[in-house]
Amino acid sequence: xxxxxxxxxxxxxxxxxRKSIVKNMGWFAPAIAAVAQGERSFCNWDEDSxxxxxxxxxxxxxxxxKSTVDxxxxxxxxxxxxxxxxxxxxxxxxxxxxxLQAADFTSCIRAGxxxxxxxxxxxxxxxxxxxxxxxxxxRLAKTANFYEMWFGDGAGSLLVGDTDVIxxxxxxxxxxxxxxxHYRGARNPYDYTWxxxxxxxxxxxxxxxxxxSGLFKELSISxxxxxxxxxxxxxxxxxxxxGKKLGASPEKVWDNLHEVCGDTGTAHPLVMFxxxxxxxxxxxxxxxxxxxxxxxxxxxxxxxxxxxxxxxxGIVGCLDNKRSVENYPKFLKFRDLLQTEMGIxxxxxxxxxxxxxxxxxxxxxxxxxxxxxECGTPQFPRMDICVNPKCRAVKTQEPYEFSEVPAxxxxxxxxxxxxxxxxxxxxxxxxxxxGGRFMADFTDCELPEVHVGQRVNMCFRKRYxxxxxxxxxxxxxxxxxxxxxxxxx
Numbered sequence: 229x230x231x232x233x234x235x236x237x238x239x240x241x242x243x244x245x246r247k248s249i250v251k252n253m254g255w256f257a258p259a260i261a262a263v264a265q266g267e268r269s270f271c272n273w274d275e276d277s278x279x280x281x282x283x284x285x286x287x288x289x290x291x292x293x294k295s296t297v298d299x300x301x302x303x304x305x306x307x308x309x310x311x312x313x314x315x316x317x318x319x320x321x322x323x324x325x326x327x328l329q330a331a332d333f334t335s336c337i338r339a340g341x342x343x344x345x346x347x348x349x350x351x352x353x354x355x356x357x358x359x360x361x362x363x364x365x366x367r368l369a370k371t372a373n374f375y376e377m378w379f380g381d382g383a384g385s386l387l388v389g390d391t392d393v394i395x396x397x398x399x400x401x402x403x404x405x406x407x408x409x410h411y412r413g414a415r416n417p418y419d420y421t422w423x424x425x426x427x428x429x430x431x432x433x434x435x436x437x438x439x440x441s442g443l444f445k446e447l448s449i450s451x452x453x454x455x456x457x458x459x460x461x462x463x464x465x466x467x468x469x470x471g472k473k474l475g476a477s478p479e480k481v482w483d484n485l486h487e488v489c490g491d492t493g494t495a496h497p498l499v500m501f502x503x504x505x506x507x508x509x510x511x512x513x514x515x516x517x518x519x520x521x522x523x524x525x526x527x528x529x530x531x532x533x534x535x536x537x538x539x540x541x542g543i544v545g546c547l548d549n550k551r552s553v554e555n556y557p558k559f560l561k562f563r564d565l566l567q568t569e570m571g572i573x574x575x576x577x578x579x580x581x582x583x584x585x586x587x588x589x590x591x592x593x594x595x596x597x598x599x600x601x602e603c604g605t606p607q608f609p610r611m612d613i614c615v616n617p618k619c620r621a622v623k624t625q626e627p628y629e630f631s632e633v634p635a636x637x638x639x640x641x642x643x644x645x646x647x648x649x650x651x652x653x654x655x656x657x658x659x660x661x662x663g664g665r666f667m668a669d670f671t672d673c674e675l676p677e678v679h680v681g682q683r684v685n686m687c688f689r690k691r692y693x694x695x696x697x698x699x700x701x702x703x704x705x706x707x708x709x710x711x712x713x714x715x716x717x
Contacts, residue, residue, distance in 0.1 A: 230351050231528060232395040233358070234387040235502045236288025237543035238280050239380075239489050241551050241672050242562075243267035246377055248554040253372035260377055266487030267552060269380040271366050273562040273649040274671055274689040277304045278314055279702070280383035280495075281364040282321045282688040286631070288360065288385035289322065291538025296389070299359035300330045301347060303339040304494050305412070306366050307332060308700045317702070318362065320593040321688050323629055329356070339363065340384070340494045341518030341526060347388040348397045358389040365493030368417050368563060375421060378462045380490025384498030384543070394534040395505060395514065397526070401443035404522035407431055428466050432519060433473070436461075439523035440474055440515065447527060451475035454527075456504050458482040459517035460496040488547050503543040510534060551672075561649065574647045578694040580701055590627065595686060595704045597664055598625030606630070606664040628664075630686065631704065635660045637682045642675040658684060658706050668706040683709045 246264040254261060271280070281302055289297075300322075302315035309317075315330035333339040333346075340363030347359035364383035369375040388397075409427040410419045421427075436459055444450055451457070457476045461467040461484055471481035482504050484491070492499050497518035504514060512530040517523055541549070553559065560566040590596040591609050598610030603619040606628050614621045640656025647653070654670040656678075670678065671689055684706040691703040 229393050229396050229531075230348060230390045231388070231393040231397040231531075232386050232505075233389040233392050233533075234288050234290075234292055234394070234537065235505055235542065236284050236286065236290070236385040236540060237383065237499060237502045237546060238283035238287060238364075238385075239269045239382045239492075239499075239543060239546035239550075240271050240275055240280070241546075241549055242270050242272055243489070243550050243552050244270050244556070244559050245552055245554045248556045249372070249376060251554075252556040257372035260372060260374060263374060263377045263486075267550075268377065268490035269382055269492070270559055271381045271562065272672060272689075274691075274705070275366070275381070276308055276690060276700070277306045277364040277366045277383070278308050278317060278700075279687070279689050280366070280381065281314075281318050281362045281385070284364065284383035284385040284495075285318060285322055285360060285362045287540050287542065288362070288387055290540045292387065294322070294324055296358045297324055297360050297387070298328045299347065299350060299356045300324065300328060301333055301343040301359060301361045302331070303333040303343040303361065303363040304365050305334055305337055305339065306364075306368075306493070307334060310414075317593065320589055321702070323590065323594040323596060323631070336520045337365070337494045337496075338518045338520030338522060338524055340496075340498050341516065341524035342402075344386060344388070344498070345400050345402070345524060345526065347386075348400075351388050351390055358387060361386050361388060361498075363495040363498045365495050367419070367493050368565070370418055371560065371565065374424070375419065378486070378491050380485075380492050382489055382492035382495050382499050382546075384492075384495045384502050386498060386502070392533050392536070393531055394537055395528040395530050397528055399443065399447045400524060400526045401439055401446050402522065402524050403435060403439040403442060405435065407435060407521060424463070428463050432461050432463070432466055433470055435523050436470055436517055436519055437474055439525040440517060443515075443525040443527060449527070451480070453513055454480060454515045455512045456480060456482055456508070456514045457517075458497070458500045458504055458514060460484060460491055460500060460519060462486075462491060499543055505530070505534070506542050506544050508534065558650075570647060573645075576647075578692050578701070579697065580694060580699055592703060593688075595629065595631040596627050597630050599628035600624045601626050606633075606660065606662055608660075608664045608666045630660055630664060631688075632686075633660045633662065633664070635684050635686065635706070637678065637680055637684060637706070637708065638665070639680065640670065640678050642678075654678060656706075668704070671705045671707060673708045677710075678708050682711075685709060
């Protein structure tokens with residue numbers, strides 16, 4: 229049996245109330261009020277498609293043996309690097325081995341389901357034991373645009389293998405056609421979109437049924453053999469009509485999550501699928517479709533192994549862990565759509581020494597320190613001499629991963645003078661359980677919420693953008709946890 233062996237998801241904590249867009253821009257584009265229900269998710273200033281992919285992948289790998297992962301597929305249309313293997317950064321941040329296949333799937337919002345089909349093919353052929361498929365997108369839209377309302381940021385991650393399968397893969401069917409509902413040129417930050425009626429009537433309403441009907445024919449099944457029908461579609465009315473056209477009763481058609489996060493692009497089929505898995509029971513049959521220059525249709529059956537999956541926040545946990553925002557200019561600034569004066573301190577050089585990044589890649593990207601093989605004392609960073617004053621052994625450090633180790637705040641400050649997109653800059657000393665500490669930037673928090681002794685989770689985030697050279701630097705930051713509520717992994 230092959231199929232999904234684990235899942236993980238990530239939706240950024242920040243949510244923009246869509247009515248705030250209308251409040252600020254309704255004078256210019258009053259029609260956007262028609263889709264202003266609920267909230268859309270949006271990245272913090274230090275998040276992008278790669279950081280969200282790391283967060284979702286970490287969630288997916290909870291309770292799993294990372295040594296069994298021998299493939300990593302990163303699917304996105306908004307990857308930070310056009311000519312650097314983004315999946316290579318992802319696997320390094322996850323501290324996966326070098327002896328694996330990593331690949332970027334891009335150029336189409338159907339890339340997430342395409343990567344998922346490819347992963348199943350690789351496992352079925354015996355070429356791979358476990359393939360991590362992660363889809364993530366942070367798409368830009370011009371202000372006062374319908375797509376600013378429809379879009380959301382997020383990531384979904386699925387592990388494909390042949391042991392402990394929680395959702396058996398039963399087959400797929402793909403339709404590929406150069407239907408241009410939108411496109412983005414290589415030098416353009418925004419999608420160029422065609423008329424919504426064209427996208428709705430000639431795109432979703434014809435191509436999705438074509439792919440699903442092809443799958444039904446291949447597997448000799450019908451909608452009677454489906455318990456949950458999952459496919460992204462901006463248009464809620466059309467979403468229901470497509471389900472009805474294919475014979476799906478309203479309760480079978482999974483909600484498109486417009487009110488709670490918006491459409492997360494390449495990630496959205498996986499995000500919706502994970503959201504459904506979190507609420508499924510063994511025996512449930514799930515039909516998943518991903519639309520974009522064609523359509524992928526995949527069929528799964530949930531197994532009893534779902535009950536034994538290690539608990540994780542997932543999509544449901546991320547949707548619960550939110551901070552609602554009505555500050556529309558803040559949303560624009562966090563997406564670099566609003567130019568502000570940052571002061572002369574922001575002019576400090578940011579060139580990255582590739583030699584140092586290579587030599588210390590496990591420390592910088594993977595938060596790997598050291599642990600003394602003689603006394604067992606962890607430390608960060610890893611050095612030649614043990615920090616334990618009773619030991620002081622030389623050359624005894626073994627690699628030690630800190631990213632999943634529980635930690636707490638021992639000191640902190642809010643600095644209004646340091647360069648920050650979201651002042652004040654908050655940072656302080658973080659102490660790891662069992663040993664090890666370092667000075668960390670804090671993120672996803674407000675200064676009044678932070679206190680000494682507070683638990684934190686470590687998260688992979690952007691450290692800086694070198695705009696002159698087009699390079700983004702990443703490191704790990706601390707996320708203070710609320711005293712009550714679900715932990716964010």
